[in-house]
Amino acid sequence: MPRVPALSEDISKLKKKQGNYLTAPFDPRFPNTNQTRNCYQNYLDYYRCVKTMKAKGKDIKMCEWYRRVYKSLCPISWVNRWDEQREHGNFAGKI
Numbered sequence: 001m002p003r004v005p006a007l008s009e010d011i012s013k014l015k016k017k018q019g020n021y022l023t024a025p026f027d028p029r030f031p032n033t034n035q036t037r038n039c040y041q042n043y044l045d046y047y048r049c050v051k052t053m054k055a056k057g058k059d060i061k062m063c064e065w066y067r068r069v070y071k072s073l074c075p076i077s078w079v080n081r082w083d084e085q086r087e088h089g090n091f092a093g094k095i
Contacts, residue, residue, distance in 0.1 A: 024069040042070035
């Protein structure tokens with residue numbers, strides 16, 4: 001009978017892929033169950049960070065944390081819509 005990997009082995013493989021966390025860490029600014037604002041704020045923070053880093057001529061790797069958090073929290077359909085809106089210049093957020 002083939003050996004079935006333990007759950008802890010699967011989790012450790014996921015952590016290696018995702019960078020030592022499986023979902024976004026707790027943010028005291030958003031203590032409620034509904035994480036919509038947290039999702040949106042991290043999306044904005046990522047693109048603000050990228051804009052700032054590019055303007056300063058620095059590496060945007062420092063912004064990666066925000067991207068990973070919003071990717072963890074936000075539905076893909078929202079992100080796709082926001083990306084399209086940014087491309088067309090009609091995104092409501094201030095970046």
